[in-house]
Amino acid sequence: MQKATYTRGQISAKTGCKLETVRYYEKAGLLPPTARSRSGYRLYAEEDARRLRFIRRCRELGFSISDIRDLLGIVDKRTYNCADIRAVTQVRIADVKGKISDLKKILKTLENMSAKCPSGTGKDCPILEALEK
Amino acid sequence: MQKATYTRGQISAKTGCKLETVRYYEKAGLLPPTARSRSGYRLYAEEDARRLRFIRRCRELGFSISDIRDLLGIVDKRTYNCADIRAVTQVRIADVKGKISDLKKILKTLENMSAKCPSGTGKDCPILEALEK
DNA sequence: CTTGACCCTGTACTTGATACAGACTTTATA
DNA sequence: TATAAAGTCTGTATCAAGTACAGGGTCAAG
Structure with missing residues (x-):
């Protein structure tokens, strides 16, 4: 029984991470290098999808790479x-x-x-x- | 009667814009190319200082270049x-x-x-x- | 068999600076 | 006056977090 695999396009659709961004995360070291098909296509596993969703969620919350x-x-x-995770969050x-x-x-200043401004012309x-202070 | 001129270092000190940033603003088209000394040093005028302070203030308020x-x-x-200025501000x-x-x-989510987290270990x-959603 | 959709790599672009290398000029000190 | 130190010049590289090609290879459908 083989594990399901996905192409980059499929995992992108599955996780909501954009196509190019997936490759970027790999290069940035957030995603381990995947297996490759004979022709060199990346093959992603379910675990990669979980990881990508985690990354995406963290980015939404403003965590840096x-x-x-x-x-x-x-x-x-x-x-x-x-406690280590808590520390990063704090x-x-x-x-x-x-x-x-x-x-x-x-905002207050603006x-x-x-x-x-008299809203005039x-x-x-x-x-x-005010901008010239 | 000559107008006072300043070197890049002097105008930087005078306006609080960092040395390299002044050159960057020139390249970005916010500051017109200045007069030059015979040896090629930029010579800034009082007007440039006003302009730089304006730019700096705008940046502090988050206006983009x-x-x-x-x-x-x-x-x-x-x-x-x-009204045009008001529009940009709005x-x-x-x-x-x-x-x-x-x-x-x-913040609320975080x-x-x-x-x-029980703050434990x-x-x-x-x-x-929560991050895995 | 060819068209189109997908994937590959490497590279350039974005924003708003910051920093450095290597050369030249000016100022201060000996 | 000589020299050292400080300042300036240009061009280029770097950062974050992607995005967008170009120029190829690959795969499935008709």
Whole structure:
């Protein structure tokens, strides 16, 4: 009984990772080199699909490729430590919080600037003045 | 009476734009090519400093280089329209709002994941399970 | 047998800088 | 005045995280 295999196009459709991105993840070391058909086509297994979905989910949550490499490295150890994964996640949470707070400041500034604009067609635009500080 | 001129290092210090970044902005078309000394050194004027500070401020507020090119294009017209500037700013505001909302969703997911983790050293990490979806 | 769809590799492009190599110029110090 | 140090010049490489070709080989259907 053979294991099911998929071509790159098939695994791409199956996981939602774009065709070229799959190759990119292989080159980036997130996906181990697959088996190849006699003519050199990559042959992906079910396990690769799971891994790709994991990577995709992590990317959606903003983990960097290098974060994901760390996470997968931890996972790939037969005996991993839950605390290690938690640590990576906590750093990510702090990062997201920081970004939200930065963006809120930026938003406030932009809205203040925009509010001063009489929405007219005149010159001496108050937005420009604010931008020149 | 000569106008004051600055070298790249001087204008960099004066505006807070890093040395190499000044050259980059020139290449990117945000800063017009400056006058040159006999030996080929760039000579910046007061006007360039104003322009660089404007660019820097825009970047701090997250405007892209191409946004800034647009803004400067509008400003450089002798007769600009305040509404045009307002339009660019409004798009930027919408963009920032979108990013904040995306990041909030991400944060919630990350925190939910992390909250399930018993912070222990066990296996079957609930964060991993959540990441595999 | 040929057409079209798929896959292969390697490379270039994107954004917004940053950094370096190797050469030249200017300034400061001895 | 000589020389060393600091500054500037150009062109190119690097980063992240892909995306998009070009120029080939391969596979299935008609």
